[in-house]
Amino acid sequence: MKLALAFLLSALAALARAEDTLYLYNWNNYISAETAARFEAWCSCRLKQDYYSDNEEMLAKLEAGATGYDLLVPTGNAVQTLIRKQELQMLARERLPHLANIAPAFADPWYDPGLRHAVPYATTVTLLGFNATRLAELGLPTDSWALIFEPRHLQRIKGRVSVLNSQRELMAAALRYLGHPANDTDPGHWTAARDLILRAKPYWATFSNSTYIKDLAIGNIWVAHGYSNDMFRAREDARAAGRPFAIGFAIPKEGAVLAVDNFVIHKSSRRPDLAHRFIDFMLQGENAADVSNLIGAGNPNQAALPFIRPEVAGDPALFPPPETLKRLEMLRDLEPKQRRLMSRLWTEIKVK
Amino acid sequence: MRRGFWLWAAALATYAFLYVPLAVVVLFSFNDSELNASWVGFTTRWYGKLLGDADLLQAAANSLLIAIVSSTIATILGTMAGIALHRWRPRFLPFLVLTPVAMPEILLGVSLLLFFRQVLDLTLGLFSILAAHITFSIGFVAIIIRARLAGMDESIFEAARDLGATPWRTFVRVTFPLILPGIVAGFLMSFTLSIDDFVITFFVAGVGVTTLPLQIYSMIKVAVTPEVNAISTLLMALTLTLIALASRFAPDALRKSA
Amino acid sequence: MPGSSSNTERAGRLTRWLVTAPPAAFLVVFFLLPALIMAAASFREPGEFGGLAPLAAGGMNLDAYRFIVDDPIYAWILAKSFAVAGLTTLICLLLAYPLAMRIVRSPRRRRDLLVLLVILPFASNFLIRIYAWMIILGPLGLLYSPVAVLAGMVYVHLPFMILPLYTNLEKHDPALLEAAQDLGAGRWARFWRVTWPLSLPGVLSGSALVFIPVLGMFAVPELLGGTGDLLIGNLIKEQFLDNRDWPLGAALSLVLTAAVLAVAGLSAALTRNRGQA
Numbered sequence: 001m002k003l004a005l006a007f008l009l010s011a012l013a014a015l016a017r018a019e020d021t022l023y024l025y026n027w028n029n030y031i032s033a034e035t036a037a038r039f040e041a042w043c044s045c046r047l048k049q050d051y052y053s054d055n056e057e058m059l060a061k062l063e064a065g066a067t068g069y070d071l072l073v074p075t076g077n078a079v080q081t082l083i084r085k086q087e088l089q090m091l092a093r094e095r096l097p098h099l100a101n102i103a104p105a106f107a108d109p110w111y112d113p114g115l116r117h118a119v120p121y122a123t124t125v126t127l128l129g130f131n132a133t134r135l136a137e138l139g140l141p142t143d144s145w146a147l148i149f150e151p152r153h154l155q156r157i158k159g160r161v162s163v164l165n166s167q168r169e170l171m172a173a174a175l176r177y178l179g180h181p182a183n184d185t186d187p188g189h190w191t192a193a194r195d196l197i198l199r200a201k202p203y204w205a206t207f208s209n210s211t212y213i214k215d216l217a218i219g220n221i222w223v224a225h226g227y228s229n230d231m232f233r234a235r236e237d238a239r240a241a242g243r244p245f246a247i248g249f250a251i252p253k254e255g256a257v258l259a260v261d262n263f264v265i266h267k268s269s270r271r272p273d274l275a276h277r278f279i280d281f282m283l284q285g286e287n288a289a290d291v292s293n294l295i296g297a298g299n300p301n302q303a304a305l306p307f308i309r310p311e312v313a314g315d316p317a318l319f320p321p322p323e324t325l326k327r328l329e330m331l332r333d334l335e336p337k338q339r340r341l342m343s344r345l346w347t348e349i350k351v352k
Numbered sequence: 353m354r355r356g357f358w359l360w361a362a363a364l365a366t367y368a369f370l371y372v373p374l375a376v377v378v379l380f381s382f383n384d385s386e387l388n389a390s391w392v393g394f395t396t397r398w399y400g401k402l403l404g405d406a407d408l409l410q411a412a413a414n415s416l417l418i419a420i421v422s423s424t425i426a427t428i429l430g431t432m433a434g435i436a437l438h439r440w441r442p443r444f445l446p447f448l449v450l451t452p453v454a455m456p457e458i459l460l461g462v463s464l465l466l467f468f469r470q471v472l473d474l475t476l477g478l479f480s481i482l483a484a485h486i487t488f489s490i491g492f493v494a495i496i497i498r499a500r501l502a503g504m505d506e507s508i509f510e511a512a513r514d515l516g517a518t519p520w521r522t523f524v525r526v527t528f529p530l531i532l533p534g535i536v537a538g539f540l541m542s543f544t545l546s547i548d549d550f551v552i553t554f555f556v557a558g559v560g561v562t563t564l565p566l567q568i569y570s571m572i573k574v575a576v577t578p579e580v581n582a583i584s585t586l587l588m589a590l591t592l593t594l595i596a597l598a599s600r601f602a603p604d605a606l607r608k609s610a
Numbered sequence: 611m612p613g614s615s616s617n618t619e620r621a622g623r624l625t626r627w628l629v630t631a632p633p634a635a636f637l638v639v640f641f642l643l644p645a646l647i648m649a650a651a652s653f654r655e656p657g658e659f660g661g662l663a664p665l666a667a668g669g670m671n672l673d674a675y676r677f678i679v680d681d682p683i684y685a686w687i688l689a690k691s692f693a694v695a696g697l698t699t700l701i702c703l704l705l706a707y708p709l710a711m712r713i714v715r716s717p718r719r720r721r722d723l724l725v726l727l728v729i730l731p732f733a734s735n736f737l738i739r740i741y742a743w744m745i746i747l748g749p750l751g752l753l754y755s756p757v758a759v760l761a762g763m764v765y766v767h768l769p770f771m772i773l774p775l776y777t778n779l780e781k782h783d784p785a786l787l788e789a790a791q792d793l794g795a796g797r798w799a800r801f802w803r804v805t806w807p808l809s810l811p812g813v814l815s816g817s818a819l820v821f822i823p824v825l826g827m828f829a830v831p832e833l834l835g836g837t838g839d840l841l842i843g844n845l846i847k848e849q850f851l852d853n854r855d856w857p858l859g860a861a862l863s864l865v866l867t868a869a870v871l872a873v874a875g876l877s878a879a880l881t882r883n884r885g886q887a
Contacts, residue, residue, distance in 0.1 A: 048407075050562075051570060053573075054852070056852050056853070056854070057851065057852060059659075059660060059854060060660065060850065060851045060852055060853070060854045061851065063657075063659070063660040063661045063854050064465055064469060064476070064555075064850065064851065065465075065468065065469045065474070065475060065476045065558065067475050067476075067558070068475065068477070068558060081659055084659065085659050167852075201838070205754060205836070206754045206836055210573060211573075214576075220748075335658075336655075336656045336657070336658055336660075336855075339656075339853060339854070339855065340656065340677065340853075340855055340858065343848070343849070343853040343855060343858070344677070344681060344683070347683055347684075347687070347840070347845060347848075348681075348683050350838065350840045351683060351686065351687055351690075351838060351840050352683070352838070358708075359708055359711060359712050359715070360712060362708035362709070362712070363708055363709045363711075363712035363713075366705045366706070366708065366709040366768075367709070367727065369705065369765075369768075370728070370731045370765075370768065370769075371731060372746075373739065373742030373743055373745075373746055373765065374731055374734055374738075374739070374742055376742055376745050376746055377734075377738060377741065377742045377745065380745060390749070429632055429633040429636055430633065432629045432630070432632055432633050433630075433633035433634075435629055436626070436629050436630040436633070439626075439629075440626050440630065442630055444634075445630065445634060448634060448637040448638065448641065448642065449633065449637065451641070452637070452641050454818075454822060454870075454874060455822075455826075455867075455870065456822060456823055456825055456826020456827070456843070456866065456870060457823070457826060458826040458827075458828060458843050458846055458847065458863075458866075459645075459648075459826060459863055459866060459867055459870075460641070460644075462648060462846060462850060462859065462860075462863050463641075463644035463645050463647065463648040463863070464640070464644050465850065466644060466647050466648050466651055466856070466860065467640075467643060467644035467647050467648075469661075470647060470651065470662060471643075471647055483640050484640075486636070486640070487636070487637065487640045487641050490633055490636070490637065494633070518621060519621060519622065519625040520625075547735075548735050548736060550735075550736055550737055550829065551828075551829065555850070555851075564735075565735055565736075565737055568735065568737050568738070568741075569737055569829075572737065572740075572741055572744070572833065573833075576741075576744075580741065584734065584735065584738040584741065587734065587735050587738065588734040588735075588738065591734065591735070592730055592734075595726075595729055595730065595732075596726070
């Protein structure tokens with residue numbers, strides 16, 4: 001009986017592999033199920049996703065030999081690393097008629113001049129999400145990194161704070177709070193940032209890249225350091241569940257990290273044709289708008305704007321206005337020895 | 353009398369400690385709430401959702417395939433190793449066979465990752481997982497077979513030799529039937545270990561080849577719905593059956609292997 | 611007959627070779643060789659974008675080890691991992707001993723059932739066992755804490771302590787206890803002077819089976835632990851799957867291997883002194 005089941009499952013597995021399948025290595029919750037289903041219907045193929053929650057995780061997995069992905073969705077600095085490692089295929093422009101939809105501001109980025117390898121998909125800001133009701137009761141500021149770094153605020157929310165489990169992101173937040181650029185490589189500044197974090201750590205509940213969405217929406221966590229689109233989701237989830245509190249999120253005034261995530265085609269891709277079709281599909285206005293409407297990400301695609309709900313397009317944390325944009329920075333990759341030093345600081349942060 | 357009571361109480365407490373968490377997992381697989389934070393109501397829809405979850409079914413199929421193939425090979429190699437350990441006691445073999453069993457799994461996983469990528473420049477996938485699973489299972493099978501042989505009366509083998517049987521004939525007609533329960537137990541043990549393995553597979557799995565534990569891990573990390581409980585319950589039922597079978601075939605071998 | 615006996619000898623040696631070689635070869639290729647590669651990798655330079663730098667470019671050096679020795683944080687994590695492993699082992703022992711004794715004192719027929727009841731939770735996937743604790747500890751507010759990590763570690767490894775203990779205790783000759791009673795020893799004295807010393811090989815076996823795996827665990831601290839509950843397993847995993855710093859990861863792995871071999875060696879030496887396990 002069990003043997004029969006085993007054979008049946010193996011047959012199913014074989015069948016699944018025979019179809020046209022596109023392998024996408026993507027961030028958690030970065031393409032809605034509806035969009036994926038629409039694409040699958042449109043191309044008569046299957047879209048199979050694997051997930052990561054940090055660029056470092058994705059790069060490390062590729063380094064560890066994860067080939068077979070057709071598409072990846074790296075942030076700008078990771079795109080640059082992948083280009084320098086010669087791991088990406090050049091895009092065939094003629095297969096991407098809708099490439100012109102990308103807004104001029106994103107059409108010639110520092111990480112891939114002229115967009116020869118990458119197509120911008122979504123933008124997010126790393127910011128603070130919070131339980132607006134609770135924080136209003138406690139009279140705490142919601143527009144500054146001080147909320148997660150200053151003991152005088154933290155003692156009122158002890159055990160209710162979650163921060164990103166990401167070396168670069170947490171250090172960037174600390175550096176900005178101390179008045180330095182997020183890409184600062186001065187070891188002295190790094191040590192100061194580490195000390196700031198260590199001082200605040202006893203008040204934090206956990207380091208998390210994804211569980212904070214649920215924890216915020218349930219009400220277990222009152223302040224979370226995370227990505228703008230995740231906060232959007234938490235807010236929607238809390239509303240849908242009829243919670244007695246509201247979730248808010250805002251970009252801290254000291255500045256924050258902006259991430260532009262792009263579709264790229266890995267050099268080992270077995271179906272670059274399907275990959276190009278996917279990218280062009282996602283470049284079309286209505287499809288591009290999904291990532292804003294359903295996921296709450298910012299959008300580098302100007303053809304998508306008419307399709308984006310006003311409350312999303314008008315949210316300053318999701319679509320930062322020009323004055324805010326000036327305070328946002330994109331992260332750049334580090335040299336190996338700098339990476340090693342940062343990893344040691346990160347270890348100290350985690351363990352002390 | 354009183355001492356007996358306290359011992360019973362302590363024992364029962366330990367059994368409770370072992371079973372209550374699992375009972376909670378099973379119970380909450382029927383919870384009608386996506387967030388699964390508190391009990392809402394009874395439903396079996398998560399089991400239905402399981403059957404429609406193509407990724408999960410694929411992972412299950414992979415796990416089954418890998419377990420069957422790796423246990424078969426591991427049982428063959430492990431039986432040979434067990435016989436060798438018992439019969440000839442070569443000096444280096446115990447170290448080779450037993451160390452993978454004793455080592456923390458992360459060390460095995462990491463060294464295999466380095467080996468596959470740096471030396472063989474191999475794309476991680478089905479083959480790398482198979483090789484890894486066989487490596488850690490051989491030791492378990494060998495231990496079981498050796499224990500089984502150790503409990504046997506040597507005179508049978510001597511009798512066979514005196515009667516002029518070649519080593520091959522001795523094996524087929526005498527040794528094999530006697531150790532068969534051990535071989536079956538070893539196979540079931542390898543099968544269970546392979547289906548369950550997380551740490552080593554975590555390091556050597558490639559793209560497109562997920563196993564059930566890896567899939568469960570990403571489910572736990574990303575979005576914990578009662579679907580995780582449902583697949584956990586089903587998995588428990590499966591391995592429960594296998595272990596019960598194993599204990600039927602070779603109860604002493606299982607205990608001695610501990 | 612000289613001819614046939616040398617044939618038998620040759621057949622014997624061929625048999626020995628045929629039986630020993632395949633598993634040995636497999637393990638040399640897939641266990642020993644990777645272990646040596648890992649040792650070698652610890653002396654290399656990290657690649658510019660991660661992994662290992664090519665030998666020609668980077669050469670070999672002790673950088674990774676110097677880095678580990680430079681900062682006491684790594685020794686601290688190793689010490690902490692030992693402490694967690696030790697505490698887990700102790701708690702497992704305290705929980706396992708009464709249970710094993712209770713099983714041994716049961717009638718023979720019931721014993722197999724009771725042992726099976728011990729093994730069955732072990733039948734569930736290890737991640738599920740951790741997940742079970744996430745469900746329980748969450749509402750209690752104990753999730754993401756050292757308590758959670760300890761609970762998870764104990765829970766996952768308890769059967770490894772129960773089984774060797776039981777196997778040992780089962781072999782005790784009840785006549786010894788009777789003799790002690792006849793000589794006037796009270797219940798506690800009987801346990802402490804007779805049962806406990808005889809059970810030591812089982813205790814050591816079980817302890818090794820708990821201590822060593824706990825040293826290398828990363829999933830329990832990662833899923834159940836809070837911000838400070840990193841152990842050396844997490845550190846190693848991080849180097850390979852987050853930091854892309856393979857030499858450092860390999861060096862830390864070697865340090866862990868040395869620690870494990872030391873513990874295993876100690877356990878083996880202690881067991882040998884006391885006779886059969």
